[in-house]
Amino acid sequence: MRVPRVLAINPYIYDFAAYDFWSSPLGLLYIAGILRQNGFHVDLIDCMSVREEKRKPDGRAPYVKQKVAKPDVLGGVRKNLRRYGVSPEELSAVLRGMEPPDIILVTSIMTYWYVGAMEVVNLARQVHPRSKIAVGGIYPTLCREQARVSFADSDLVVPSGEMGRFYGFIEAATGRKLDFTPLMDNLDILPYPAHDLYGDIPFVPLLTSLGCAFSCTYCATSYMYPTMTRRGVDSVLDEILHWHERGVRRFVIYDDSFLYGSRHHARPLLQRIAALPFPVDIYNPNALNAAFIDDEIAALLARSGFREVRIGLESVDPEVQANTGGKVTGAVFERAIASLKRAGYGREQVRAYILAGLPGQPWQEVKKAIDYLKALDVTPSIAEYTPIPHTPLFERFKDSARFPVADDAIYQNNAIFPYAWEGFTEEDLNYLKRYAK
Ligand code: SF4
Secondary structure, eight states: OOOOEEEEEEOOEEESOOOBSSOOOHHHHHHHHHHHHTTOEEEEEEOOOBOGGGOOTTSOBOBOEEEEOOOGGGTTOOSOEEEESSOHHHHHHHHHTSOOOSEEEEEOOSGGGHHHHHHHHHHHHHHOTTSEEEEESHHHHHSHHHHHHHTTTSSEEOOTTOHHHHHHHHHHHHTOOOSOOOOTTOGGGSOOOOGGGSSSOSOEEEOOEEOOSOOOTTOOHHHHOSSOEEOOHHHHHHHHHHHHHTTOOEEEEOOSSTTTTGGGTHHHHHHHHHTSSSOOEEEOSSOBOGGGOOHHHHHHHHHHTBSSEEEEEEOSOHHHHHHTTOOOOHHHHHHHHHHHHHTTOOGGGEEEEEEEOOTTOOHHHHHHHHHHHHHTTOEEEEEEOOOOTTSHHHHHHTTSSSSOTTTOGGGGOGGGOTTOBTTBOHHHHHHHHHHHO
């Protein structure tokens, strides 16, 4: 029987700034793993190539980039727009050198990156007109209607919660019944993401859970994953061993709520990782929740290989803390920092995120948070607010941004500072970034 051929593509992006902070098209790689388990042949083109010679010891690296002309809609933005990753010409050449796939899968991740994904879909359609093209990812999940228009050239645009529809499409496109059609409600039965499709694997992101117990007003996690789902500790350990045998030493925890209910998840998992006969390096680009860090957890983070700990403060103002979700208070945060210090983490290894650019936020509030963190001997890290559809903050303030954020996802890019106002200007933001350093 002929083996169906699938091509998975992670598109290049257009942005004003981008850097590979352990990013990976994890959803696409999970889908690739599932289709391989069904007997499909899968190839991968990851357009987000990095400058390997500049890769840091921790695995991060700058993307290949090129300055490009801004589209008219971004004409007023006083920053250079760049394409990050390979050029359309390079992608086109690679596509032309391939046997036409039966199916092309394209992921579209951040909402405001959709233009790159759209170009990639159009290019794939030109080069392989008979292939069936499906687009998934965060953009189709959060901007369903707009994504349908953006990807009119594709055969399927599918939000992440509609796996049944996706499998039906694959069966119809290939004429093959799929034997293995897991939903995302049992992470333990999923095959490992297909990281092996990369030559070298600089790091492996570990998804140990999906969803979050909180509902912060600026965050779409509870919309994307209404219930929390967790993997068993054995399953995560097996995955670490699997990749370690293939030479991987760096792992990245992507979970949104890794430490929640830690007695049944993070504690036993970290204990097992700490007891491995080899060291690993672990990074957490998504912040850990300070409310769940005590002396025992902090010591376990250090023993299991967390080289640094990223933690969420967001604001130092008690009212803002309470109104945006109540995940942390000053007292709770300080207790967590004290535990991390006792576990041996120094200033450079404890980074706390502060939200900047919330609707109506005065710049002084961010400066206060920076001063607070400096006094605690913690490295401040400014996270610019991104308006994300289906979040309470987005719904409440979508009409008061200085760009029409609800009409076109391109305006949801935090780099264009959608909620700048006279009390918090771009100059203020630049000052705060320098001040935080
Ligand atoms: S705790 Fe983090 S992941 Fe959970 S809702 Fe808040 S911001 Fe989102």
